[in-house]
Amino acid sequence: MTAAVQVTQTRSRGNSDIWQVAVDCGADIQDFRTALASIPTGTVINRIDFADTGCHLRIGMTGPHAPRVQKPSPRPLIPTDELTPTPEELEAARLQIGSASAMGTYAVVGARSAGHAGLIVAAIRSGNTYFAAAELRWLLALDMAARERRDALESTETTRPAPAAGVR
Incomplete structure (x- = not known):
């Protein structure tokens, strides 16, 4: 029996990882949570693309191995x-x-x-x-x-x- 949600890392480039999440149409939220738990802690989701066919989605993430660059606020406040x-x-x-x-x-x-x-x-x-x-x-x-x-x-x-x- 296959899992209702499968997570696979399809590409890793620099500080960006692409994970593919295949969701069976009958999957529940608990299956989804369990599958996402396999992604390393500290990963930040920055893009989600839904496929036109089936129940597939691609999630672009920045992995925990990526350097953490603190970006300035887009609108810093002057005291x-x-x-x-x-x-x-x-x-x-x-x-x-x-x-x-x-x-x-x-x-x-x-x-x-x-x-x-x-x-x-x-x-x-x-x-x-x-x-x-x-x-x-x-x-x-x-x-x-x-x-x-x-x-x-x-x-x-x-x-x-x-x-x-x-x-x-």
């Missing part, structure tokens, strides 16, 4: 409590902005932002959210310092006196 600039970072940003002219302030912020944008994107893609948060925090400190500088320049700026009547 918002890490985004507030520290007083030291704000002071360092003020020093960088303080030596620039009014128009130079925008150039400094633009150049720094462009330089850090690539680092931020790379950090987020690799899942290094703490590095991304540190870079974003630095840019926020730079922006805050630039706004402070702009506001200070605008408040101390004297207005030109109106031209005298009849003078062009």
